[in-house]
Amino acid sequence: MANKTAPDATRRxxxxxxxxxxxxxxxxxxTGYDKLTIEGxxxxxxxxxxxxxxxxxxxxAVLLDAFTEGVQDGGGTLPDTGDLATDLKAVLRATVDEFNDPAFQAPYRALYVAMVNDSEVSAGFTSKVLEPGTRAYADRIRAAQEAGEVDPDADPELAAEMILxxxxxxxxxxSRPLTHAFTDRLVDQALAGLRPRRA
Amino acid sequence: MANKTAPDATRRxxxxxxxxxxxxxxxxxxTGYDKLTIEGxxxxxxxxxxxxxxxxxxxxAVLLDAFTEGVQDGGGTLPDTGDLATDLKAVLRATVDEFNDPAFQAPYRALYVAMVNDSEVSAGFTSKVLEPGTRAYADRIRAAQEAGEVDPDADPELAAEMILxxxxxxxxxxSRPLTHAFTDRLVDQALAGLRPRRA
Amino acid sequence: MANKTAPDATRRxxxxxxxxxxxxxxxxxxTGYDKLTIEGxxxxxxxxxxxxxxxxxxxxAVLLDAFTEGVQDGGGTLPDTGDLATDLKAVLRATVDEFNDPAFQAPYRALYVAMVNDSEVSAGFTSKVLEPGTRAYADRIRAAQEAGEVDPDADPELAAEMILxxxxxxxxxxSRPLTHAFTDRLVDQALAGLRPRRA
Amino acid sequence: MANKTAPDATRRxxxxxxxxxxxxxxxxxxTGYDKLTIEGxxxxxxxxxxxxxxxxxxxxAVLLDAFTEGVQDGGGTLPDTGDLATDLKAVLRATVDEFNDPAFQAPYRALYVAMVNDSEVSAGFTSKVLEPGTRAYADRIRAAQEAGEVDPDADPELAAEMILxxxxxxxxxxSRPLTHAFTDRLVDQALAGLRPRRA
DNA sequence: CGCTAATCGAGACGGTACGTCCAGTCTTAAC
DNA sequence: GTTAAGACTGGACGTACCGTCTCGATTAGCG
Known part of the structure; x- marks a missing residue:
């Protein structure tokens, strides 16, 4: 019914x-995102x-497909040793290493550009890659909350955002280097909050 | 230094x-960033x-210059009423309104694209626009720290990053709407931290 | 042979x-040759x-193609009334009129410029336009030679060059105006030669 | 009186x-004429x-000035040994050699391009370089005419054009190579004419 | 198992923008 | 007032890709 007859996916x-x-x-x-061409x-x-x-x-869209091709697992789950801080720090340290790898940077950064330009890609990347990642963190925080390790009034989703x-x-x-020290303090401060605690 | 003889800036x-x-x-x-052309x-x-x-x-680089032309004040200072949470929320609410204004979005979003593509622009934008903004928050938090309103072990810079x-x-x-409710909770949770407090 | 893969002429x-x-x-x-632009x-x-x-x-090269498009007949043949001088004069008078027509001048003059600059164009124009023209004259002169009207030792090709x-x-x-009188005398003097004749 | 105040030549x-x-x-x-630039x-x-x-x-115009700078002698005079054919052939052979010298070709050819494009240059080059050259030939032919070596009805100017x-x-x-043989025959045929001579 | 319609590799097409070069004008400071 | 220097507006250069379009040549699924 569309004026352009849709291609027949079964013959693809x-x-x-x-x-x-x-x-x-x-x-x-x-070559980077902006030198990436369809002709190329x-x-x-x-x-x-x-x-x-x-x-x-x-x-x-091509890039998004290409990227999600190999990573369709959905984000996975964080480990749960019973100690929230330890688990978060461990996962973040691994992620730091991943993002400091130049081979990984280029396509990921390219996707970010694609995303900022194009809200379709933005939606796709967010729902396929970013949301699952954030949810994994939120789930782990919620588990800690249920275990009484985290304040019942806290919002796990928001907490995940504040860390990621x-x-x-x-x-x-x-702007600043990505280091293990940085992510460790990030976790500590997110857990502790700014307000002074009475000893 | 440069192989191309540099133009004479005094005659510009x-x-x-x-x-x-x-x-x-x-x-x-x-028209948006990617339809922005030098010829245009x-x-x-x-x-x-x-x-x-x-x-x-x-x-x-043009865009960065154009953008920083009118905003060279350095980021300014946050108000200090003595109540950190109130001050942060007030400023963030104003910023939410600003970023929901379509007229403001386009050039700002364009700069983000430029930045992700080009590390020169990235460095310039960071040092001229983002750093001063973050520092203003950090300064306000540090002031609260000196007033005893914030834990002396907290890192004001990191706190500013966790909020912004x-x-x-x-x-x-x-990915999600920018609302006053969102920024209010952001401030509250940053201040409170995740760990449960003994009443 | 060519390093650039040649385009497929059948799809032109x-x-x-x-x-x-x-x-x-x-x-x-x-507009004239030097204001002629590819973009235009x-x-x-x-x-x-x-x-x-x-x-x-x-x-x-474009101009050469454009010019030879309509004139691919090969230069044609000169009339042969049996009197060489009359025939040459008649054709030359017509050519004088043609070359005094401003509408004809511009592209022809343009081709001359193109030719002097570019030896490819030079070769093409010479072989497609000039040679056939000269040959037509040479052929007419050779015919006269065979009829005994022209000295058997004379070189018809060279004679054509000396007239054209x-x-x-x-x-x-x-440098000087193109007139019928000029071409008439040209023919006469070419036929007579400079040396005095015993009458 | 011109709207552009004319430059003061005395201060040049x-x-x-x-x-x-x-x-x-x-x-x-x-680099050739068309790659010659004012900036260069x-x-x-x-x-x-x-x-x-x-x-x-x-x-x-610059090129014309530059070219005529060293050749302002006016074209000079042809030798007169009493034998017209010999004198013409000798001078033409020397000219052939000159025009086969690549170092001489480039600026001369460039001037031709300039000329065909620009009727000012055309007039200047014709009057300063070509006319004097042609006149030298015409003068030598006229001398021969006065000596009875050339038909009194012949036009020396036209004869010079037919040779040059x-x-x-x-x-x-x-289109064809410039050789001594070519110019020799040119002279012979110009003198003899095409019409058969009674032995 | 051959038919037929859609997809495929290829690449020419009308366009837009690129980044460079130069034309010709104008301004400045040195002489 | 001319000079060397060079910034300015303007416009063409020749190249690279865009997204659309036609070509045979596969190639799949249906009859």
Whole structure:
């Protein structure tokens, strides 16, 4: 009923789809997001341009698909040793290491650009990658709350944001280095709050 | 140092500089960052393209200059009524309103894109706009700390990041609405921390 | 052979080719060769610049193609009334009129410029336009030679050059007016030679 | 009285004039006419652009000045041994050698381009360089005429054109090689004419 | 198992913007 | 008042991609 007859997904070439995703990831790693071109992806993938335009609306969408291809597990779950601070610190330290790896940075940063430009990609990336990540933290905090380790009035979702966002901003803006010390203090201060405690 | 002989800044036309900055801001508001073109800016400003290329390395840099032109006050200071929570909430509520204004969003969002792409712009924007903003919060928190309102072990800089970053992320990713309720709870939870308090 | 993969000529748009040639001729007539621009041709023809660059190496080459498009007959033949002088004079008088027509001058003069600059164009124009023209004269002279009207030792090719070149030079340099009297005397003197004849 | 106050020629820097002419000749030899730029000449001559624009209307005019600077003798005179054919052949052979010298070709060819484009340059070059050259030939032919060696009805000016123009055209169009044999036959045929002579 | 319609690789097309080069004008400071 | 220097507006250069469009040549699913 659309004026453009929709393509028949059952006939879609998985071979091409795969090649396009791989080419997109490879190229974005080599040249950065804004030098990533549809023509470049098509050439690298040995594919006609139309095959990309047929199935994706923008290069951001290709990148999102390519990125979520391998990471569709949904974000997973945080460990629960019974000590919230320890668990959060451990996971954040691992994440710090991941984000300091140049090979990982390029496509991830590219996706951020795509996202800020394009609210479709923004929605997709948020729901497929970011939300599950935040939820994993919130779940772990909620578990601690149920165990009495966390104030019942606290909002676990908000708490997750307060821990993850400073991390994300630092990485995104390269304003300050991402270190284990930083994430450790982040957890400590989120737990302790600013108000003085009576000994 | 530079292999291209640097232009003589003393002969620079302030008239053109002004016109370029205004055109850049106007256009980015009308069309968004990725449709912002050097040619467009030049045409709007009634200026030769070369005059832009002579003085700025990229459209991101132009935008940064244009943006910081009117906002060079350094971030200012937060009010101090003696009650930290009240002051933070008041300022954040105002900021929420500002960031929900579409007229303000476009250039600011554009700068974010420019920043993620270009580490030069990133450094400039961080040091000229973001750092002073964060410092204003940190200063207010430090003042509260000296007044005994905040735990002496807390880190005011980190506290400022924990309050501002969730705000920035929400705005950037459009993941959840920016409301006064959100920022109020943000302040409360930052102050209280997660750990339960003995009444 | 070529390092740039050659375009596929079978898929070439004849519509565009035609429009480009017409636009080039029209523009060169309106503005002259050095104000003729590829951009101008493309705009006038309603064509992308790349379509010109894909098929022609320079604006001179476009002009050559445009010019030879309508004149591919090969130069034709001169009339043969049995009297060489009469025939040569008649044809030259017609050519004088043609070259004094401003509408004809512009593209022809433009081609001369293109030619002097660019030896490719030079070769093309010479072989497609000038050689056939000269040959037509040489053929007529050879016919006269075979009829005993011309000295058997004379070189018809050279004779053609001696008649046509002074004509071309005068036109090219605008040094002296092109008149019927001039070409008449040219023919007479070429036939008679300089040496006195015992009558 | 002109709206642009004419520059005061008495204050003109001969130093600059000299440098500009030398730079123009050097550059045209290195890069060809159409890559010759006013900026390039100014830079090479260590001169401001305005100094060129003040004194010359176009790059063709500069080139013409530069070229005629060293050749202001007026064309000179042809030798007169009493045998016209011998004298003409000798001079033409020398000219052939000159025009086959690449170092001489470039600026001369450049001037031709300038000329075809620009009727001012055309007039200047014709009157300062070409006319005197042609006149020298015409004078020698006229002398022969007075000596009875040439038909009294022949036109020496036209005869000079008939000898020099084929030469010029061949060189200009690179259509055929310039050789001694060619110019020798040119002279012979111009003298003999086409019509058969009774032995 | 062959038919037929959609997808495929390829790439020409009309366009837009790029970043560079130069034209020709104007301004400044040195002489 | 001319000069060297060079910033200015303007515009064409030749290149790179955009997104659309046509081409055969596969290639899948249905008959």
């Amino acid at each position: 070439s998985q071979r091409s789809r795969q090649a396009i995703c791989e080419a997109a990831l490879a190229l974005v790693g080599e 992806i098509a050439a690298r993938a040995g594919v006609g341009k139309q095959t990309i335009y047929r199935w994706w609306p923008s290069k951001g 966002s400073p991390f994300a901003q630092r990485w995104l803006l390269r | 036309s302030q008239r053109s500089r002004q016109a370029i900055c205004e055109a850049a801001l106007a256009l980015v508001g009308e 800016i030049a045409a709007r400003a009634g200026v030769g393209k070369q005059t832009i290329y002579r003085w700025w390395p990229s459209k991101g 970053s969730p705000f920035a992320q929400r705005w950037l990713l459009r | 748009s004849q519509r565009s080719r035609q429009a480009i040639c017409e636009a080039a001729l029209a523009l060169v007539g309106e 041709i493309a705009a006038r023809a309603g064509v992308g610049k790349q379509t010109i660059y894909r098929w022609w190496p320079s604006k001179g 070149s002074p004509f071309a030079q005068r036109w090219l340099l605008r | 820097s001969q130093r600059s004039r000299q440098a500009i002419c030398e730079a123009a000749l050097a550059l045209v030899g290195e 000449i100014a830079a090479r001559a260590g001169v401001g652009k305005q100094t060129i624009y003040r004194w010359w209307p176009s790059k063709g 123009s084929p030469f010029a055209q061949r060189w200009l169009l690179r």
